[in-house]
Each structure stands twice: as C-alpha cells, then as structure tokens.
Amino acid sequence: MRPGGLSLNSPWRTELMPGALAALLTLPQAIALAALAGMPFEAGICLALLPALAATLAGHSPVALSGPNTAASLMLMASASALAAPGGPDYIQQVLVTTLIAGVFQLLLAAIRVGNLLLELPDSVTRGVLAGTGVLILAEQAGPLLGVPVNGSGIVEVLGQAVFFDAPGTASLFVGILSIVAGMTALARGGRRYSLLVALVAGWIAAEIADLAVGAANTGIERLGAVPIAANFLSWPAIDTTDTTRLLAAIRDGFAVAIVGSLQTAVTARILAFRAGMPMNINRDIAGQGTMNVLAAFTSAFAGATSFNRSLANVEAGATCRQAGIYCVLFLGLGTLLAGSLMARIPLPAVSGVLVLVGWSLIVSVRGAFARREYLVEVFVTSLAAVFLGLLQAVIAGAFVAAYFRALVHETNANTRSQPER
Numbered sequence: 001m002r003p004g005g006l007s008l009n010s011p012w013r014t015e016l017m018p019g020a021l022a023a024l025l026t027l028p029q030a031i032a033l034a035a036l037a038g039m040p041f042e043a044g045i046c047l048a049l050l051p052a053l054a055a056t057l058a059g060h061s062p063v064a065l066s067g068p069n070t071a072a073s074l075m076l077m078a079s080a081s082a083l084a085a086p087g088g089p090d091y092i093q094q095v096l097v098t099t100l101i102a103g104v105f106q107l108l109l110a111a112i113r114v115g116n117l118l119l120e121l122p123d124s125v126t127r128g129v130l131a132g133t134g135v136l137i138l139a140e141q142a143g144p145l146l147g148v149p150v151n152g153s154g155i156v157e158v159l160g161q162a163v164f165f166d167a168p169g170t171a172s173l174f175v176g177i178l179s180i181v182a183g184m185t186a187l188a189r190g191g192r193r194y195s196l197l198v199a200l201v202a203g204w205i206a207a208e209i210a211d212l213a214v215g216a217a218n219t220g221i222e223r224l225g226a227v228p229i230a231a232n233f234l235s236w237p238a239i240d241t242t243d244t245t246r247l248l249a250a251i252r253d254g255f256a257v258a259i260v261g262s263l264q265t266a267v268t269a270r271i272l273a274f275r276a277g278m279p280m281n282i283n284r285d286i287a288g289q290g291t292m293n294v295l296a297a298f299t300s301a302f303a304g305a306t307s308f309n310r311s312l313a314n315v316e317a318g319a320t321c322r323q324a325g326i327y328c329v330l331f332l333g334l335g336t337l338l339a340g341s342l343m344a345r346i347p348l349p350a351v352s353g354v355l356v357l358v359g360w361s362l363i364v365s366v367r368g369a370f371a372r373r374e375y376l377v378e379v380f381v382t383s384l385a386a387v388f389l390g391l392l393q394a395v396i397a398g399a400f401v402a403a404y405f406r407a408l409v410h411e412t413n414a415n416t417r418s419q420p421e422r
Helices: 017-038 041-048 050-058 068-082 088-110 123-140 142-146 157-162 170-188 195-214 244-276 282-297 308-316 323-338 348-365 375-390 391-418
Strands: none
Touching: 017 041, 017 068, 017 195, 017 308, 017 323, 017 348, 041 050, 041 323, 050 282, 050 323, 068 088, 068 244, 088 244, 088 282, 123 142, 123 157, 123 244, 123 308, 123 348, 123 375, 123 391, 142 157, 142 170, 142 348, 170 195, 170 348, 195 308, 195 348, 244 282, 244 308, 308 323, 308 348, 375 391
C-alpha cells in the first residue's frame, strides 16, 4: 500500500468493474421499464440515479441494486392509465403521487418490522424463486436475442411471439450467442469477476463489425439510442384531496406497489445472502426501498424496487460491498452526460446475452441441493408458480406446500410417539 493512497485490494478499486458493468446493464433496462410504466424515457434514468443511490446507502444488503423494476412498472401503468393517457401531465402526476404513497407505506412496513415475517419463509421457497427467476430471465431475452419485437405479458406469449416471428434477426442472434460464448469462455478460464463484462464487450465489438461489414440497415441490430436528460429534473407530486377518485386510486395502488416491492426486496435479500454468504436485515432493506421511492416522487421518476437480475449480475461480477452500487450510479450519470453518443451504441442483443448468463447461473445454482423428495417438490412448485403466476403467488404456493409437508412430518412423529411399546 502506498503512503496516503489506496491499496490494490481496496474496495474502491475492486468494485470498479462490477460498478461499470451494472451501469451498462441498468441503462437499457431503465429506458425499457420507463416505457413500460408509460413514463418518459428519462424518468427511468432519473430513478436509477439519486433514488437508487439512496436505496444503496440506506439499505442493508451491500450488493443489492435497486431502480426500475418490471412488476412496479406494470402496476403503475395499470393504475394510472385508467385515469389518464400515458405520458401526459395528468398521468405523470398520478404516477408521482402513487410512487410517493408507495414509499411512505414501505417506510411504515419497515417500522413495524414486517420483514421479520418474511424471514420465516422456508429455504426451499427461496431456492424455488431463484430457479424460477432464472427461467424467466432466459425467456425474457428471446425477443432481444432474435431481434424481434415482443410485447407479451406471460412466458408462453413472450416465447411464442419471439420464436414464431416471421423474420428473426440473424445478426442479432449472432451477437447474442457470441456474447454468451465469450462470457462462458471467460468463466471457464477463471475470470468469474470479468465474465459478464467480457460478454458485453465481445457482443458490442461483434455488432460494430457486423454493421461495418454489411451495413446497419442490413443487420438490423437494435441499439440503445440517445437518452435526453433534462437539467431541471425536480418534481412535486401534487395531491388533490378534492379529487377522491384519483386519491383513493393512488392510495390503493401505492399500497399494492409497496407490498409487492417489499416482498421482492425480502426474497432478493435472502437469495443474495444465500449466494454471497452475507447477513440479512430485511427491515432495513425495505426502509431503503421506501427512501428510494419517496425520493423518486420528487425527482421526476417512478416507483421501483430491488432488481433481481442486476443484483445477481452484480454478485456474479464480483461485487462484495456497496461501493459497486455507488460506482454504478456515478458511471451511469457521467456516461449519460458525457458519453451519451457512445452509450447509445450499446447493442441490446449483447445485453440480453449477459442476462442469459445470469439466468443460467441461477438455475444451475440450485442443482444438487435436494436432500429429500419433499424438498424437491417444494422447490419445483415454487419455481413453476414463479414462472407462470408471479412472485407473490410463488411465495404463497411454496409456503403452502412447505407447510403441508411439515404438517405431515409432525403428524407422523406424533403418531409414532403415541404408539405403545410392545
């Protein structure tokens, strides 16, 4: 260690690479999920900056990454679109108010320590959600990998639209597969910390070469595109107490977003603790999400949650502390402001290739962990529910099956103790 300097093993050095990769993964997802929520593209970036940084600093898990989230975006769209046209001023105000209320509810849930109840979930449920999430991540990448538009709402519809599209993009598939192969090669050679970044860079280079060779018009490789960020990003969620319809809708849907987001935060915290061997404090993590959403309402953003795929990619890239999350926000902000034209060139099939590696690692991580037949059934049922029904339904289904098998074991033990000795 040099005098007055940082050692080579300092977290501020070792977390640079995971932070850079997280920023590259966050950018396209932030834009896509902003569109899914019916908000302007820049709203997704706003959410991934100051609000996400607040969640990183206020939450307990040092490797969890928060920001735009699929479930929260879908719930906001379903809520606000019933009252206003997506993207309009009234719509944006409704989303801001709902986001603020969701954040307040999450702070209250953390205060009454609801996270302690979520810790009682059996380990088989966590593993089942882990495997189911991996399958969902793989399925969601089918469209971007094939270079075809996909707007389905379920795994069957998404895969059907992607696989049976009339004209899949050969160049996009080539870029995605090359990213996957490059990442797996780096992983096989012991480069676990850099395998995802290698995958992204390899796909990016392949896309540039393909465009130069035959022309961008012929390859059809979809790029991220430019993202404008307004200088004045502050906002004010105006709550009109005289408009009871909008107010009640915001309270109802804000509570729903808070519950689903808290549950996802709890499950992600358990998964990260399982993968990285770190302690948990779920109530603090939920408080971090509440802080993020309250701040999002005042920074032209929308409600978010802990991200499964970005958090797990963060761990796969070698992140061990919250400096990676801080770097992610810094790199994302600087990249958007100073290197917007370069980041606009990020090929989406390469991003999908990286997420395929993340999804596959989740599926592989639960193999060999089935000591009992009942445990295997619990994991399988939870995984199926996560894939076809959703996270909340998966946790309920898995907990019910686990309780059923434990009740049978308890009954068997009770009967054995009650039998008279011969």
